[in-house]
Amino acid sequence: MKVSIIGSGYVGSVSAACFADLGHEVICIDIDEEKVKQINAGIAPIWEEGLDELMEKYTQKTLIATSDYDYAVQNSDASFICVGTPSGDDGSIDLSIVKAASASLGKAIAKKDSYHVVVVKSTVVPETTEKVVLPIVEEYSGKKAGKDFGIAMNPEFLREGKAVYDFMHPDKIVVGAIDERSGFVVSELYRKLDCEITHTNPRTAEMIKYVNNSFLATKISFANEIGNICKQLDIDTYEVMDAVGTDFRIERQFLNCGAGFGGSCFPKDVKAIIGKANMIGYAPQLLESVVDVNDRQPLKMIELLQEKIGDLKNKRIAVLGLAFKNDTDDIRESRSIPVIAELLRLDADITAYDPMAEESMKKLFPAVAYCKTAAQALQEADGCLIMTEWGEFRELDKEFNSMANRVVIDGRHLIKPERLSVEIDYEGICW
């Protein structure tokens, strides 16, 4: 089949490359000319394991990029909207980018003689596909949904860092279409994947995505709350979760307490569904608490540090890990952001290291001294904060020797102090 993908960010570029790998002809559309050029040169616009290889393999064969909606729509059967859905000022969803993409798509569909399917893959709150995207496409195309064009919602569940693998090995595919014809076109695109398709309406598909992310975020905040209680009682919360997680109704994953969840989706999606609930007159107490626990958690790292070394003014603090999690260069909502901001407010001197995310964080905090290795960041440091679950931090040992004061606060349960050859003053955030 022929498909166009609107937006070449994490979801768009991975979907494009994977659809090409499934044998489809793909056209990427982006308003960012730099990304268009990159893709046409066979270079992935973001870092994801396996993505460069797929881009190189299919670019200029079955995968091309353009900023021309008309060209893309004329030469494809369906268009996937994969643009960002950030939080507005009050936390609720900002649909302006989705609206702009829908309008461009509508104008292009106006010039097309044959049937086209509009697919919303961006994470959008329930009712958006039917009450926002559909009317905009109708308005700009002058055509009728369900007759001249189809419309469906197809949420994406991939994780950053494992995006290509997740796309190709989904545990669920959800297609929420307004009619059978639209649903059939979308399902056909996934035919080669070994996964059953859940067919539903657009609103339910939208809700499935939010419930998935909110439930995972709730598990993490629950684990953090329990971890904070366990720490006061001198109970190893990881031992607790290992036992509790053996119950198949609970499941061990996403019960790792630590500095909290970051990333481009959990924080914004929980806030967006809270916003939608408030809009319809329901106060979602539990979800509000999920956000509160998560906001408080990273600052506990600083409190623990202050307990050990007192006033942080002019103290040299090594921040290890800047990305919101391992295996990505993405710093969106990374828990290291509030931590660095607070350290700067307290006049600490910061050295920082991350294997991939240094460049992005530099734009946000130019005053931090960025280092090329963890060892360099630790030199002469009065304290160390471990913020991201990078595997290489697990291997740290002799590197702690060069610290002026070997105080290590671990936000990701990576260091086993008893296994080190060097003695350190170690504290886990909630263990």
Ligand SMILES: NC(=O)C1=CN([C@@H]2O[C@H](COP(=O)(O)OP(=O)(O)OC[C@H]3O[C@@H](n4cnc5c(N)ncnc54)[C@H](O)[C@@H]3O)[C@@H](O)[C@H]2O)C=CC1
């Ligand atoms: N990042 C992730 O791991 C996941 C994200 N999602 C959802 O997918 C959506 C996209 O997220 P990301 O890929 O992270 O966003 P992103 O911000 O990385 O990429 C969005 C892309 O859209 C382009 N764009 C903006 N306006 C445009 C327009 N009018 N026409 C064409 N292109 C335009 C931007 O230049 C950018 O390249 C969001 O709703 C997000 O919640 C869903 C699952 C996973």
Ligand SMILES: O=C(O)[C@H]1O[C@H](OP(=O)(O)OP(=O)(O)OC[C@H]2O[C@@H](n3ccc(=O)[nH]c3=O)[C@H](O)[C@@H]2O)[C@H](O)[C@@H](O)[C@@H]1O
């Ligand atoms: O909608 C999205 O964008 C995506 O959001 C998450 O994926 P992602 O944000 O890439 O990362 P996760 O691996 O889920 O981790 C999110 C955050 O939770 C933290 N986390 C995770 C697990 C855990 O037990 N504890 C914990 O603090 C991680 O450190 C990280 O900051 C979901 O896992 C994906 O299914 C979803 O598609």
